[in-house]
Amino acid sequence: MRDVAFAPDGRTLATAGHTGTVRLWRADRADGPTPLGEPRHAHDEAVWSVAFSPDGDTLASAGYDDTVRLWKVPGPDASGGGLRPLGEPLTGHTGAVWSVEFSPDGHTLASAAQDDTVILWNVANPAYPHRIGEPLTGHTEGLWDLAYGPDGRTLATTGADRSVRLWHLPQNVLTDFTNPVTSVAHDPTGGLLAAASTDDGLVRLWDVRRPGRPRPLPRPLAGHEAPVLTAAFTPDGQTVASGAEDGALRLWDVSDPARPVAAATLPDAHPGGVLTAAFAPDGRTLAT
Known part of the structure; x- marks a missing residue:
């Protein structure tokens, strides 16, 4: 996964699989998550990222097959469940798509x-998406992750070129890194950006x-003994979860x-490493 x-x-929880499938789960049951319908074959190769629209009606998936797909999400109480594709795959990238948001x-x-x-897509009507302008360029060794700021006017991107770029007017490049950067996350207020780095x-x-x-x-979150692969804020912005290649998951109090x-x-x-983490909207549940 x-x-x-x-x-x-x-x-509802969405999970992305290495076999090209996306699956939905009912996540609020007292006896634990239960499947919503059958897994959906979403991409010809591994699915690397999934993201819900703010209204929860649409799910985006990113694939190793260089495409992005949009899906209509059934309600958590819908009989039968299951994702329904919205149009054809979104094409334009010439390499594996690692992240969507x-x-x-x-x-x-x-x-x-x-x-x-980075390609920006107009999905105001998700049944008829289209690309906005030219791709954003500047990274040099592949992009791994991106995150919108809460105002929607700032986009943070990161990749193997040991930098984080803030796309705004003007664009900023954060270069205080000696190793590839695997994950970025904005806190809900937009005041903090967390960036996870490998090796150190x-x-x-x-x-x-x-x-x-x-x-x-001045004080990074230090304590992992292996490359850090993911970082995520709680909805109140007070806690950061970080997961590493050695399977360790850490929680950090960043209220100050x-x-x-x-x-x-x-x-x-996770014995195989913590690749991703996501908090539920109430901040009380963490999925990894």
Whole structure:
């Protein structure tokens, strides 16, 4: 499994599979998640990322087959369940698509790919999506992750070229990294950006309240003993979850981001490594 995402109401969970499938789960049952319908064959190769639209009606999936797909999401109580494709696959990338995310207003979908580009798609009507302008270029070794700021006017991207780019007017490049950056996440207020890096086992925090002048915070989240593969904020922005290649999952109290505190550690969350993490909207459940 490569990615997980909660629907905005917290009742549905989507999972992405290495076999090219996407699956929905009823996630709010007291006896644990239960499948909603059968797995959907979504891409010809592995599915690397899934994301719900803000209204929860549409799911986007990104594939190793260089495409993005949009799906109509049934309600959690729909009999039979199952995803329904919305139109044809979105094409334009020339490399595996690693990450997709909707803008906060749900009108735009951003996709990041191995071809060093970000493509923006107009999905205001998800049945008739179309590309917006030319691809965003600047990264040089493939993109791995992206994250919208809560105002929808800032987009953070990261990749193997050891940088994080903030797409705004003007664009900013955060280069305080010595190793490839695997994951980026905005806190819900838009004030903090977390970036997970390989090899050094750190998650760095940036103050991005002024997009034109981002400022690194002096104390990174240090404690992992293996490359960090994912980072995610709770909806209240007070906690960061980070997962590493050695299977460890850590929680960090960042209520005072200048003095982050290690709150909890699960050393063996996943034997094969923690690839992704997502908090439910109420912040009480974490999927990995």
